[in-house]
Amino acid sequence: MTRIFPEPLTREAFRPFGEVIEMAGAAHYTINQGFTERFNDLAFADVAMEGGATNVSLFLGQPRPAPIEIRLMERHPLGSQAFIPLQDRPWLVLVAGDVHDAASYRAFTCTGQQGVNYARNVWHHPLLVLDADSRFLIIDRKGPGNNLEEVWFAEDKVLGLSV
């Protein structure tokens, strides 16, 4: 089984796949009579295609046994999808430049203060958490059309993601 080892998530490493949603390193300004710092416009919610609109959802995720068996990847041809952790817990992201090229896969360990926004058509694995009952806010697209494409791997192509 080919193993993938995650690296720490950084804006630069994630740039080909979308945006990192985090305060660290982001511009900000003061609002609310001095009581709030605003880190404005951190992700492109690309949801308006073909009559789409913004969908705000919550996900409750459960961990998988380690090493995590990667049996499929997915992408959303009609919109972006953002994941923001609601507890300060590390979690995992797995993306690919070319779903059929194992060398193009990149795995990231995210801190509990890092969200990501997968750009439209970026191949990624469904939510991967490390702790039971991990809560996330999701911002993606709702609307007409088929916004899900999946590729399932043959048994001898299953990847192992180290935790």
Place this chain on the structure above:
Amino acid sequence: MTRIFPEPLTREAFRPFGEVIEMAGAAHYTINQGFTERFNDLAFADVAMEGGATNVSLFLGQPRPAPIEIRLMERHPLGSQAFIPLQDRPWLVLVAGDVHDAASYRAFTCTGQQGVNYARNVWHHPLLVLDADSRFLIIDRKGPGNNLEEVWFAEDKVLGLSV
């Protein structure tokens, strides 16, 4: 100084003002090979008016002295605004049906697992947190036009919000 006392936030109490974004009491279904529950489409991101789009931001909030002096209210005539807490910490919401009618004000204590989405044109106070360095995700509108209306109170009309 007129005092306002918060009540616990519930979906029913908040209905005139927008949506509560929380798992409790919401429909959900299983995705991701059984490892995730999705609580879908919990808020109306009303951002598309007059060329607007979805703005994803982070706020870092600081607490104010208690009782909190309420000196202004605001509303957004072109879009909704959602606040989702990123730590499991209680926080406060203050809304009004009529900004000029003190009897129409409602204050709510939110748990750290409750976000809110202020509907377009709903009068509300800027972010009110109870702990230093409280992080929130904000989903509101960006785009052309003036999307902020504020009403500042005369000194003898300042309200006191109990914590």
